[in-house]
Amino acid sequence: MAMTYKTPGVYVEEISKLPPSVAQVETAIPAFIGYTKNSNYKGITLAAKPKRIKSLADFVEIFGAASPAMIHTGSDDGIKIKKENGEFKLNSALADPFLSLNYRMYYSLQLYFGNGGGPCYIVSCGAYKDDKNSAFSDDEMTTAMTNALKALKKEDEPTMILFTDAVSISEPAKYYGLCTIALQQCADLMDRVVIVDLLHLDPADVDQKAEDIAFLDLGMDLTGFRSGIGINSLSYGAAYYPWLRTSLDYFIDESAIKILPLGTDIPADTVLRKNPAEGKTTPSDDDARKSLYHAQSSIYAMIKKEISKFQVISPPSPAIAGVYAMVDSTRGVWKAPANVSLNYVKEPAFKIDDEDQRDMNVTATGKSVNAIRTFTGKGVLVWGARTLAGNDNEWRYISVRRFYNMVEESVKKATEPFVFEPNDANTWVKVRAMIENFLILQWRQGALMGAKPEEAFFVHVGLGETMTALDILEGRMIIEIGMAVVRPAEFIILRFSHKMAVS
DSSP, X not given: XXXXXXXXXXXXXXXXXXXXXXXXXXXXXXXXXXXXXXXXXXXXXXXXXOEEESSHHHHHHHHOOOXXXXXXXXXXXXXXXXXXXXXXXXXXXXXXXXXXXXXXXXXXXXXXXXXXXXXXXXXXXXXXXOTTOOOOOHHHHHHHHHHHHHHHTTOSSOOEEEESSGGGOSOHHHHHHHHHHHHHHHHHHSSOEEEEEOOOOOGGGOOSOTTOOOOOOHHHXXXXXXXXXXXXXXXGEEEEESOXXXXXXXXXXXXXXXXXXXXXXXXXXXXXXXXXXXXXXXXXXXXXXXXXXXXXXXXXXHHHHHHTTOEEEEOSHHHHHHXXXXXXXXXXXXXXXXXXXXXXXXXXXXXXXXXXXXXXXXXXXXXXXXXXXXXXXXXXEEXXXXXXXXXXXXXXXXXXXXXXXXXXXXXHHHHGGGTTSOOSHHHHXXXXXXXXXXXXXXXXXXXXXXXXHHXXXXXXXXXXXXXXXXXXXXXXXXXXXXXXXOXXXXXXXXOOOOOXXXX
């Protein structure tokens, strides 16, 4: 209502003519769900409390470091060595820590930040069970991660969901059931997607030799995955295969690695390295006696060399989340996150060729699995960009799904100020102009197809156009938005033929 003027003078009125703008929401904010070293921070519990971090240093400060990897020979509690021809050697091969690794959050974040990741959320399921990497039961993990998902649902910013430790669940039905719950959350909120890791390791089928870790047959993997993931909300998820052999070293607590006595060369109760007692800068005589590093440095160097041969084997989802973030920042969320190399990755744990990828990419069930492959002279590349709804013409590609998520969330937030505004032509014009301006920017960046804006999108709102008189009486303002989002050139076909001579 205009002001009633009573005193003579000059008055200034500012009249708004320009529509408000749509601010693009963040598109690559993953939420990592798993176990952490710390269960509380500054007296406040961390379990099922999503917390935003910006770096690996933030994570270590709040949630603690990695769970120490177990290094031993076979079933022994320590490392045995022997002396041959005057040289010290391992009595038997060390067991790969991968075989007993249950907590992967720290390594997952290393891969994520190393592949271009930025701010993210950590949803802790609680502290590690103990310092020996012992696993929780399937029911305990499922309950803790379900509670973490419920807590995450209340956070507005995350756009991706990843499980770092759920792959330790031994029963596939429970693991994939957890994935379906996450998919349903994404469908309900319409602002996030799930990056799914395939369960493909069976402890009974794993060769105990560190240099030859056996993986299940690819076909068996896909069958179990497609049966377990169901058919609901598939466009909100993407799966990647296989796991990755990285260049990341395991976190080792040298003071916990026992060296079994060998005659009189190594005293009893020796550990790989014992740090000086608190407050000291040099080890005491007792510290030095029980520290292989100080007592027998040559043996220490030999064992460290053997340990360094083991490097982390990780599910692909953390690296993929980093790729999403990197592609979003350098190109845009509309660009397919594929044909991109992975950092800190030496090779896929299972090599895939064209024949293997056929059924992964295009299958009768539509549950596509994106391959990670090695190409000569190029390195390890992400070689797929499909959602789990691989046969759906609307939501086949993860870039299309994530672009729609971004636009829907951005426009939703921008239109909130119009709630309870008059539902008349003046408001409709402002809303239409606001959304059109935002989509024109997306079109100019290359996200939408078409030579002209009107070919790339439409925005409809108004009586007789999207609303009836009854809609207006009942307080509904209906806006229809259509977009021609760019899609990846997944299959490039070159056609050659002989040309007949004409002269």
